[in-house]
Amino acid sequence: MTLLLTSSLLTLVAAALCLRLARLVRSPRRGPRVSSGVADHRRQAAALEARLLGGGRVLWRRQTSDRPWLAELALMLRQAGYIGSRAQLYLLFANALIVFGVFSGGVLYGMQLGLAWPRVLVAGLAFAGAAAVMVWLWLKRCRQRRVARLDEEADMVIQVTRMLWESGMTLEGVLRGLIHNLDEACPESVRELRLVLLRIEAGQAREEVLEDLAAIQPSEGLEDLLKLLAQISASGGGARRALLDLGHRLRDRRRLRIQEAVSSLSGKMSLVMMVFLFPALLIVLAGPAVINLGGMLGNLGS
Structure with a gap:
């Protein structure tokens, strides 16, 4: 044992x-420079x-x-x-x-x-099944948190992209500017954009890289931005108006989500009031009348 x-x-x-x-490995950080001996040891x-x-x-x-x-x-x-x-x-x-x-x-x-050995194994499997379910729920929660962060960062990324594009930069320059300026403010979006830049610098086609990464994005805002950049890279048209429209659409989506959340919250509060507040009000308001009615019925019976 x-x-x-x-x-x-x-x-x-x-x-x-x-x-x-x-x-x-998921979120590498840039650390200070180290000596050659330590660097050789790390490389090994x-x-x-x-x-x-x-x-x-x-x-x-x-x-x-x-x-x-x-x-x-x-x-x-x-x-x-x-x-x-x-x-x-x-x-x-x-x-x-x-x-x-x-x-x-x-x-x-x-x-x-x-317990006997069969029951011991069943207990172990039950514990392992519960742990597997908890791990799966934790992974889903991690995904939901990251999607929420990407949705929050999308508006700022689009605005900075529009400003950099209006300054006359190329697509690679815009990506480098986003990575340099938004590394602290939008870390999750910068990770995706850094991956786009690395693949483009490795020789892959811009449209292919942008469309492939847009297809696997969990955030609608970042997905729309990557698709828009792919279309602009393929057609060579202006991006100012398209980026403005995309920013307006994202703000409208956020407003709708907030309104839906408020509506659902009001419905939940109404249910709570019906379950807990109304019985208390009935007891307070109708209690004396019920007591008097009971007394009158008792007097009539006597």
Whole structure:
């Protein structure tokens, strides 16, 4: 039992480390310059990590291209902010370790209760199933939070894009300006734009890159912006009026969402009032009348 408990604790610790690595890969930060010795050590560690993960990353790409449900899972992870095979592998491995650690905890719980081995395994599977459901809900929550952040950043990104475009910059210059100026204010949008710029600089066609990334965006604002940039890059027309119209449409959508939220909130408050406030009002207002009526009926009966 001690060995099983130790293994479950080590599994959870390893899962925490893998989750930390996934977050570091998900949102890398620029750090200060380091010495050549430290840089060489980091390069060696990165090379070793690449050799260890290379086969897994290739297998993950191959499986996601062959299996539709894995492709949907990879798309969900990507929309949650875990861009790239490395970050997705770290996250999946961490979640698998968490589920296995919870399974070990369920087995320990069943053993402490003195259950038979079949029931012990059932308890472990029940704990693991609950952990898997919680992990899935957590991933969906991460995706919803990122979509909300992208929607909040879309208006500012469109306005800055319009100003940079009016200054006479090319598409690459506009992307560099957005990345440089909005790195702190709009970090999630800048990550997507940085990926667009890297692919364009790698030699891919502008329209293809913009349309491919627009197709997998969870935010309607960023999706419309990338599609608009692809159309402008293909046709070569002016972007000022189109960007203004896009900004107006996004503000109208936000206004409608706020109105819907207020309407739903008022409906919920009405339901709360009907359930809790009206019975109290009936007791206060009709209580004396009911008491007097009961007294009168009692006098008549006597």
